[in-house]
Amino acid sequence: MADLQKYGPWALVIGGSEGVGAAFARLLAADGFKLVLVARKPEPLETLAAELRELGAEVRVLSADLSQPAVLSQVRAVTDDIEVGLLVYNAGANNTRGLFVELPEEVTQSVIAINVLGQANFARHYGALMAARGRGGIILGGSLSSYLGSPTLAAYTGSKAFSRIFSESLWAEMAPLGVDVLHLNIGFTATPAMARLGMPVELAEPPETVAREGLENIANGPVWIVSTPGNIERARLISTVDNRAQTVRTHAIAPRDKTAEAARAQQKLAGESSK
Numbered sequence: 001m002a003d004l005q006k007y008g009p010w011a012l013v014i015g016g017s018e019g020v021g022a023a024f025a026r027l028l029a030a031d032g033f034k035l036v037l038v039a040r041k042p043e044p045l046e047t048l049a050a051e052l053r054e055l056g057a058e059v060r061v062l063s064a065d066l067s068q069p070a071v072l073s074q075v076r077a078v079t080d081d082i083e084v085g086l087l088v089y090n091a092g093a094n095n096t097r098g099l100f101v102e103l104p105e106e107v108t109q110s111v112i113a114i115n116v117l118g119q120a121n122f123a124r125h126y127g128a129l130m131a132a133r134g135r136g137g138i139i140l141g142g143s144l145s146s147y148l149g150s151p152t153l154a155a156y157t158g159s160k161a162f163s164r165i166f167s168e169s170l171w172a173e174m175a176p177l178g179v180d181v182l183h184l185n186i187g188f189t190a191t192p193a194m195a196r197l198g199m200p201v202e203l204a205e206p207p208e209t210v211a212r213e214g215l216e217n218i219a220n221g222p223v224w225i226v227s228t229p230g231n232i233e234r235a236r237l238i239s240t241v242d243n244r245a246q247t248v249r250t251h252a253i254a255p256r257d258k259t260a261e262a263a264r265a266q267q268k269l270a271g272e273s274s275k
């Protein structure tokens with residue numbers, strides 16, 4: 001599915017121990033890629049690495065925190081001697097909601113560090129090496145929330161908007177250099193991170209579908225909206241230019257206890273537009 005000649009031999013998966021990141025790693029290993037997996041908790045990293053090595057893949061793991069300024073140097077220490085042809089920057093979910101002026105500074109700074117500085121710094125470093133080789137791919141973890149500001153999610157929605165627009169620019173700059181760039185625009189997905197927050201993941205997209213669509217559409221950038229029913233319809237609805245006040249008031253991301261209701265409403269929206 002993913003072209004080893006164009007995007008190999010090594011893939012670097014940031015946030016590659018569970019959920020969408022683990023799904024990317026499994027698919028890439030099956031396609032013959034060697035993998036570098038980065039996340040904080042060592043155990044899930046080691047468990048996944050062992051599974052992939054059983055399948056014959058060469059795997060390096062690194063436990064590191066993306067919110068820390070030294071993280072790129074840490075990752076470079078395990079990648080400077082290899083050719084990373086594919087960067088998947090997956091990590092970036094938001095686990096703490098609240099008013100921007102009331103949340104502890106470290107919470108919002110961490111979201112911005114991971115989703116803005118992290119995506120930019122990793123894309124810059126690995127993208128430059130890919131450009132020099134004239135081939136490669138960069139997938140940046142995105143979100144439907146990039147189309148709309150929502151109360152209690154100011155840093156998160158703003159950072160995902162950065163990712164989407166940044167990806168579009170990077171896509172245009174890198175295409176003539178032979179490097180594909182994709183903002184993988186994800187809707188509600190059944191990841192362990194969401195399950196830990198108590199979200200109704202039975203209504204969500206499986207991570208495998210999200211990763212598969214990312215790899216299948218890496219050359220179809222700059223933005224790929226995952227085909228979960230209602231995602232494209234919601235993106236159209238909330239990305240209008242006119243009357244933003246009304247759009248933000250009406251369509252802001254639902255509070256967590258209303259997520260099931262919102263997921264069902266989105267499926268209904270998909271059903272109505274297909275009639």
Ligand SMILES: NC(=O)c1ccc[n+]([C@@H]2O[C@H](COP(=O)([O-])OP(=O)(O)OC[C@H]3O[C@@H](n4cnc5c(N)ncnc54)[C@H](OP(=O)(O)O)[C@@H]3O)[C@@H](O)[C@H]2O)c1
Pocket residue numbers: 014015016017018019020021038039040041042044064065066067090091092093094114141142143144186187188189190191192193194
């Ligand atoms: N799930 C959804 O419904 C949804 C919806 C829209 C967009 N997205 C996007 O999809 C991507 C994946 O989301 P997700 O739900 O799987 O949760 P996530 O927490 O963003 O990703 C999980 C992976 O990232 C690692 N990770 C998280 N924080 C890290 C940190 N500070 N440093 C290093 N590694 C870190 C996790 O391992 P450790 O915890 O061990 O570090 C795990 O491997 C994110 O970019 C998110 O914004 C998800």
